[in-house]
Amino acid sequence: xxxxxxxxxxxxxxxxNGAVRTGRRIRQVRELGILLALVLLVAxxxxxxxxxxxxxxxxxxxxxxxxxxxxxxxxxxVIITRNVDLSVGSTLGLSAFATGTLFVSLPALPIPVVALAxxxxxxxxxxxxxxxxxxxxxxxxxxxxxxxxxxxxxxxWWAAGEQINAADMPDTFLGLGRVAxxxxxxxxxxxxxxxxxAGWYLGSYRSGRELYAVGSDxxxxxxxxxxxxxxxxxxxxxxxxxxxxxxxxxxxRFGTLDATVGTGLELEVVAAAVVGGVAxxxxxxxxxxxxxxxxxxxxxxxxxxxxxxxxxxxxxVVGLLIIVAIGLDRLLVLRAARRLxxxxxxxx
Amino acid sequence: MAPDVTTPPAGGTALPPRPAGQRSVLxxxxxxxxxxxxxxxxVSILAASLxxxxxxxxxxxxxxxxxxxxxxxxxxxxxxxxxxxxxDLSVASTLGLTSAVMGQLWVIGLPLETIAVLCLxxxxxxxxxxxxxxxxxxxxxxxxxxxxxxxxxxLAYVILGDQAVADxxxxxxxxxxxxxxxxxxxxxxxxxxxxxxxxxxxxxATPFGRSLYAxxxxxxxxxxxxxxxxxxxxxLFIASGTVASLAGVFWTLQYGSARxxxxxxxxxxxVAAVLLGGVSIFGGKGAxxxxxxxxxxLGTIRNALQLADVSSDMLSIVTxxxxxxxxxxxNAIERVRARRRTAEPPS
Numbered sequence: 001x002x003x004x005x006x007x008x009x010x011x012x013x014x015x016x017n018g019a020v021r022t023g024r025r026i027r028q029v030r031e032l033g034i035l036l037a038l039v040l041l042v043a044x045x046x047x048x049x050x051x052x053x054x055x056x057x058x059x060x061x062x063x064x065x066x067x068x069x070x071x072x073x074x075x076x077x078v079i080i081t082r083n084v085d086l087s088v089g090s091t092l093g094l095s096a097f098a099t100g101t102l103f104v105s106l107p108a109l110p111i112p113v114v115a116l117a118x119x120x121x122x123x124x125x126x127x128x129x130x131x132x133x134x135x136x137x138x139x140x141x142x143x144x145x146x147x148x149x150x151x152x153x154x155x156x157w158w159a160a161g162e163q164i165n166a167a168d169m170p171d172t173f174l175g176l177g178r179v180a181x182x183x184x185x186x187x188x189x190x191x192x193x194x195x196x197x198a199g200w201y202l203g204s205y206r207s208g209r210e211l212y213a214v215g216s217d218x219x220x221x222x223x224x225x226x227x228x229x230x231x232x233x234x235x236x237x238x239x240x241x242x243x244x245x246x247x248x249x250x251x252x253r254f255g256t257l258d259a260t261v262g263t264g265l266e267l268e269v270v271a272a273a274v275v276g277g278v279a280x281x282x283x284x285x286x287x288x289x290x291x292x293x294x295x296x297x298x299x300x301x302x303x304x305x306x307x308x309x310x311x312x313x314x315x316x317v318v319g320l321l322i323i324v325a326i327g328l329d330r331l332l333v334l335r336a337a338r339r340l341x342x343x344x345x346x347x348x
Numbered sequence: 349m350a351p352d353v354t355t356p357p358a359g360g361t362a363l364p365p366r367p368a369g370q371r372s373v374l375x376x377x378x379x380x381x382x383x384x385x386x387x388x389x390x391v392s393i394l395a396a397s398l399x400x401x402x403x404x405x406x407x408x409x410x411x412x413x414x415x416x417x418x419x420x421x422x423x424x425x426x427x428x429x430x431x432x433x434x435x436d437l438s439v440a441s442t443l444g445l446t447s448a449v450m451g452q453l454w455v456i457g458l459p460l461e462t463i464a465v466l467c468l469x470x471x472x473x474x475x476x477x478x479x480x481x482x483x484x485x486x487x488x489x490x491x492x493x494x495x496x497x498x499x500x501x502x503l504a505y506v507i508l509g510d511q512a513v514a515d516x517x518x519x520x521x522x523x524x525x526x527x528x529x530x531x532x533x534x535x536x537x538x539x540x541x542x543x544x545x546x547x548x549x550x551x552x553a554t555p556f557g558r559s560l561y562a563x564x565x566x567x568x569x570x571x572x573x574x575x576x577x578x579x580x581x582x583x584l585f586i587a588s589g590t591v592a593s594l595a596g597v598f599w600t601l602q603y604g605s606a607r608x609x610x611x612x613x614x615x616x617x618x619v620a621a622v623l624l625g626g627v628s629i630f631g632g633k634g635a636x637x638x639x640x641x642x643x644x645x646l647g648t649i650r651n652a653l654q655l656a657d658v659s660s661d662m663l664s665i666v667t668x669x670x671x672x673x674x675x676x677x678x679n680a681i682e683r684v685r686a687r688r689r690t691a692e693p694p695s
Contacts, residue, residue, distance in 0.1 A: 023623045025619075027596070049671050051587045067539065086616075132672060132676065136678055136679060136680065137683075138672070138675045138676055138679060139629045139630065139675070141629050142623050142629050142672070142675050143669035143670075143672055143675070144618055145616060145619065145623070145671060146620075146667075146668040146669070146670075146671035146675075147668055147672065148616070148668065149664040149668030149671070150663070150664065150665050150666050150667075150668030150669055150672070151668075152668075153662065153663070153666075153667075154663030154665060154667060156664065158663065164676075166624065187646065189488065202394070202590070219504055220567025243502045263613075264612075264613060267437075267494055267497065267498075268641060270494060271494055271495070274491050274494065274495075278489040280435065280490050285493070312502070312505040312506050312509055313502065313505075313506055313509075315498050315499070315501055315502030315505060316498070316499050316501075316506055317502065318499075319495050319497070319498030319499025319500070319501075319502055319503065320495075320499055321495075322494060322495030322498060322499075323481065323487075323495040323499070323533050325489070325490065326487050326495065327485060327487065328491065328492045330485065330486060330487055342661030
């Protein structure tokens with residue numbers, strides 16, 4: 001192996017910049033691909049049923065995509081560091097229920113304080129996951145599978161079969177989805193802000209770039225002096241907070257809350273990220289892609305009934321899409337590797 | 349086989365002597381993950397028998413076994429899959445799709461014997477799809493099986509919608525939960541034991557099984573040492589799919605109802621049981637005995653909590669905490685030990 005790399009050294013040296021550029025082009029091709037699929041889907045559906053682009057249904061679509069988009073952004077940051085958080089559905093449920101409970105027990109509290117408390121519940125959950133993964137060095141899949149059950153159990157125990165209804169919450173809070181700027185509902189704007197902030201951080205900040213380094217090769221990242229544990233911990237906290245935010249928005253949108261809120265959401269979120277081109281083994285992908293993935297999955301759900309396709313097909317189509325997406329990723333990586341002639345041919 | 353030198357299986361009966369350790373055989377056996385799982389199982393059975401009314405009855409142990417039958421069956425091939433460093437999250441959906449197909453074929457009017465055989469073939473095919481995507485296409489199994497999890501479940505809905513087929517003849521549904529004559533033990537326990545022995549021998553007593561540890565420890569090194577890595581993984585995914593559909597046939601008859609959403613979310617319970625049994629999620633480590641202990645431990649706790657009328661939320665908390673602690677604790681002990689080892693002057 002050493003002999004091979006010695007002969008390749010000049011190529012790698014020379015192609016260093018090219019590798020970065022090729023990598024960036026792959027991402028662009030990949031994200032344009034999803035955008036294209038999304039546009040095509042919307043176009044075909046609109047041609048079949050012009051109602052699809054009515055302002056009401058667009059607003060519904062944006063509202064529907066909000067939660068999944070926010071969750072997919074947080075999940076992507078975790079996956080980029082070669083980890084995963086399966087507990088997001090439970091975290092969302094816990095935070096949504098906490099938000100509702102606060103409204104019931106302390107009606108005098110101002111809405112922003114309650115919302116902040118809901119987000120903080122998520123932050124705490126994320127910090128627990130992050131601490132277990134980063135400090136105790138336990139594989140993220142195992143930790144978050146454990147906390148998936150634990151957080152859900154705590155939610156059940158806390159709720160004790162109770163349900164919180166819309167009547168228990170202030171109207172201003174429940175009306176959040178009806179507030180709109182330029183016909184874009186407020187929650188969708190929040191999601192947009194989350195996507196842009198996270199994208200900017202990952203793209204332009206040193207610590208953001210280091211998340212990719214950690215995900216590509218944790219050991220090499222450690223050797224070059226990146227504080228790997230901190231870089232692994234931080235995305236979990238962000239992801240938990242975003243799941244908390246999604247929980248607050250869930251409470252505002254649906255009004256009816258019990259301990260089962262968000263059950264089974266985790267794999268849908270991972271699917272959105274993967275469809276959006278975030279490699280499951282870390283080191284590559286963007287939150288823009290993940291957001292587009294979330295949009296695409298939501299749009300499929302909304303478009304199929306409009307196209308008069310049996311809604312029972314939805315899940316099968318989503319599954320197929322996931323496999324096509326990762327297949328495409330693999331193909332792009334193989335082509336890039338061939339172009340770089342073995343420079344960076346680590347399989348995705 | 350060459351790779352054995354570099355990758356001693358954690359749970360093998362013949363552990364190679366450690367150069368640094370002067371611990372006795374007994375100490376070494378007690379230090380394995382399997383023995384701590386089995387120990388926890390015995391403690392929980394003892395505690396449940398003493399504290400929970402009605403736990404220690406033959407009738408109840410029959411119910412307990414029926415309750416964990418599907419998880420126990422699917423956990424067997426899952427262990428082998430995870431030992432090679434892969435994962436199959438599509439098993440519960442395979443179970444659901446099998447159930448849907450079984451219901452539809454019964455509606456059409458095929459005899460159940462034929463249906464059962466067709467269902468097993470279907471499971472093998474579904475497993476082969478996973479296996480081919482992982483091996484030939486070279487895709488990560490975590491992502492592939494999240495995809496096929498959605499796809500297989502989706503196809504189940506396409507076939508059966510939200511309807512249920514529940515008019516299976518009693519000779520079959522009653523037969524599924526029938527007890528071995530004169531005992532409270534359901535016959536499915538026998539099938540689980542037979543399959544456990546088969547998979548256990550395969551994993552721990554054959555070159556094939558040894559090669560799984562080699563693949564799980566270092567995929568590339570295993571390939572260079574001549575192990576047919578891709579073919580091995582394909583076989584395991586086919587086994588996983590086949591057993592999942594076997595569990596699907598059993599599940600459908602056990603509950604007398606073919607539904608597309610049967611066993612929804614069961615994949616995470618199976619993975620949790622396997623990991624609790626001491627199998628490393630990164631592959632290369634684990635033993636089937638530990639997994640059986642893990643399945644039984646979760647089943648015992650669930651059963652005891654139900655009998656004690658503790659609501660099911662405690663079960664989630666216990667399951668989650670157990671899973672995390674079971675991995676954190678050995679890790680912490682190992683790190684403390686490593687620190688002590690480096691602190692001591694090298695002998």
